Amino acid sequence: MITGTAAGVPYVALPPRTGTRLVLVWHLLGQPGTPQDMAATLPLPDVDAWRVYPALPLRDPSPDFLLDGYAPLVAEAADAVPDLVTALRGDLGCAGPVDVVGGSAGGHVALLTAVRGEVPVRRVAVVNPAVTAESVVEASVAAGFLPAYDWTPAARAAAAPLDVLAVADRLTAPLLLVRGEQEYPAFRPVQQRLCDAVPAAKLVDVAGLAHMLVTRTDEVGAEVGAWLTA
Structure with missing residues (x-):
């Protein structure tokens, strides 16, 4: 495992056997x-x-979970991708289109990267991804992580650029969405709507998998690996 920093973003990397392709994999917040x-x-x-x-x-999510925490975190991570890819290509010698992978908030970053199109994306694989900021807030309240949320005009404005459903027609790369059987109820409908809106989409439900990626990881890895080697 290699550690480094590219375009100001810390990372770890696993080298290929012979290939030069690049796969970006963002972690969860849990x-x-x-x-x-x-x-x-x-x-x-x-x-x-x-x-x-x-x-x-x-980021510290206080005093406002969305305005101070989640929205700037996801936006900053997605904004960093073009410079990150350029730096990694120089540092590691990776070339060609990029595959993007992520779970939960990391999946949100992967999806935004794909729909923005600033970096050519070959394939997308997301696991229990966040798709809208509204569903993230709803899931956080339902799980008791967050008290009832006050949707101010500023919060609505911060949520709008993170709405992948609103720009799903821009997601032209093939999409794999791996979803846990015990996924957050607030996430499931928007994940389904995203797959319905993307012609080259495949939805895989994994029995026994909750939102956090702590069980059935071999099965999830096999699905994602097969998708990225197609």
């Missing part, structure tokens, strides 16, 4: 919640590419 843990959980050993696990720019 478990696994660091690049090192995500690399250990989802190493994707059959994918002959540089597998790079960038760190999400963690």
